[in-house]
Amino acid sequence: MATGVPEEARERAAKLRDAIRAYRAAYHERDESSISPEALDSLKHELVLLEKQYPSLVTADSPTQTVAGKPLPGLKKVAHAVPQWSLDDAFDEAEIRAFDERVRRMLAKSLPKNAQPTYVCELKIDGAHIILTYEKGSLTVAATRGDGVVGEDVTHTVSTIASIPKELTRPVDLIVEGEIYMSRKGFALLNKEQEKAGKPLFANPRNIVAGSLRQLDPAAAAARPLGAFLYDIEGFSEPVPGSQFLELAALRDLGLPVNPHEVRATTIEEVIAYWKKWQGRARDREDYQIDGIVVKVEDRAQQQALGHTGKGPRYAIAFKFPAEQVTTVVEDISLQVGRTGVLTPVAHLRPVAVAGTMVARATLHNEDFIKEKDIRIGDTVILQKAGDIIPEIVQVLPEFRNGKEKRWAFPKSSPLCGGDGEIERVPGTAAWRCKIAGSFDQQLRKLAHFAGKSALDIDGLGAKTVKLLMEHELVANPDDFFDLTKDELLGLPGFKEKSAQNLIDALAARRSIPLDRLLVGLSIPHVGEETARSIAMHFGSLSALRAAKPAEFSAMHGIGDVVADACTRWFADPENRALLERLAAHLSVMDVKREGGGGPLAGVTVVITGSFESFSREEAEALVRKAGGKPAGSVSKKTGFVLAGEKPGSKLQAAQELGIPVVDEAEFLRRVNP
């Protein structure tokens, strides 16, 4: 038994080994998987790091030491002429630099005269691995990787793939390795058909590819839109080219499909630049999925000098793109209070990189969410970013539990609520909130909202600064911001001449404010940007609003009993009336014109997704409004058109499904300014 290894690490490594093995078996042997390949990668990565920290934990049968997969029954077995390796993975810049250093160190030792490596970077296509054998120029066998020694014969299905030639341009013997993929268009089409037929949707193209190849009926596979890229010669009746670059050229020359995007890199910085480039826009333009790049030492003599480990070559590595799904551990659960006093549970996570940023917290929404997913403190969970921004816990992996996990129950009271911390359920909802309003934390949220983007939008006045101001008792209510003096600010830690002046200037710049923005800032329940705008337009001025009778709210279009009641109560409260009076003394509230009508986009609803060259998303919304149109948050049958920029989100897909016209930046500007 290993010594000096904490019991916890040993136990965790064992759990990781078991789980990875089970997921791999499900995926490779039964074409099914309960977790995504990315989440599985994340578990593997954790095990690699653990084994690196405690080398004595490494076992011969660890998934880090073996190649995934075992041949299936039902298909003919093929013994590979050349054993199939699998590549090591790098997940970030530090790991790829470590690879480069290792290569340079080993080359300096073994090939001192030829020690400077150049690299060939290729795209790593997300599909199914394939090995093709040609004899005298004719395709004779196509095999899956299997366990690396024995694969399955899938010649009958691979022969139906149009881009794979049955005959090469020359009658040579060749064993070549590559990847079969399903085009993204083909995948979307296939899922559309599944949907029409009322069948469950496929999660990702990769699973279908593996399944299609293993179909016993070639016709079923032929119906699937599959493509292929080949990249590695394993056996050749002619001299094998002396470098990876020339090898790709030779494959093209033989009439095989080769991905066109390889480049040569002389430094690791160029490799990283290529990796970054393909993570961005370039990736979305190709009709196949790319999950990283493959980096190979170019020169064959250098490759041979570097050799292989038991698992794979030392001269090549897969440099994966930042995962959009990863696994991590819930270390704690705490509560947060919002500006309305609603209490939200938040998971504190072991920090982990998702889609390029480190994430340490994720919302758990409410009590029911935690119960439904059965999330416990100490649980291993799958995490992803919804819409590429907000982290969410997708799934708990209960097989990682060791009995020390703690169930979490909603507390009976919370110090965040101030006073005796009493809390209550909001009737008819899943939310809990503070019984008494106005605790320090709630007021902090309210004030931050007042200063925030959708309300007064005061530059440099975020939650952190608001907290500081409250702690020093300079600010308790929204109007107090406007009484701040430069001297007061200079007395605070972190404030210098320049920053103090900036805040004073930013406040001055917002003393003149449109009525609707002020309304948003007041935190009236159910009154957000849209409702504030229609209230502002209906009443026209602050004085008209302060004189409003209760019936006037409920008579407005778009305002029902609940919202009207909330407004009436707010404006009847003497404290709120006093606040309005003080604000009115500090601010010049701009009246808002009633509906103008007209404009080139009159009556058109526009949904915006992605980013643009010549304007921001907010500016686009303003342009729509100026043209008489209405910017909306989600696509529906009533949407006039969708304005899509670079990196569009799920709204673009929604538009395509509903047959809503999609418009680009140039066309949008033409429509706004005809």
Added chain:
DNA sequence: AGGCCTCGAGTTCC
């Protein structure tokens, strides 16, 4: 009453 559609609220990181 049921089924959209739209809006509000909370959300993370740099």
Added chain:
DNA sequence: CTCGAGGCCT
């Protein structure tokens, strides 16, 4: 961005 709930239309 997503979820849930309010409001309106049928």
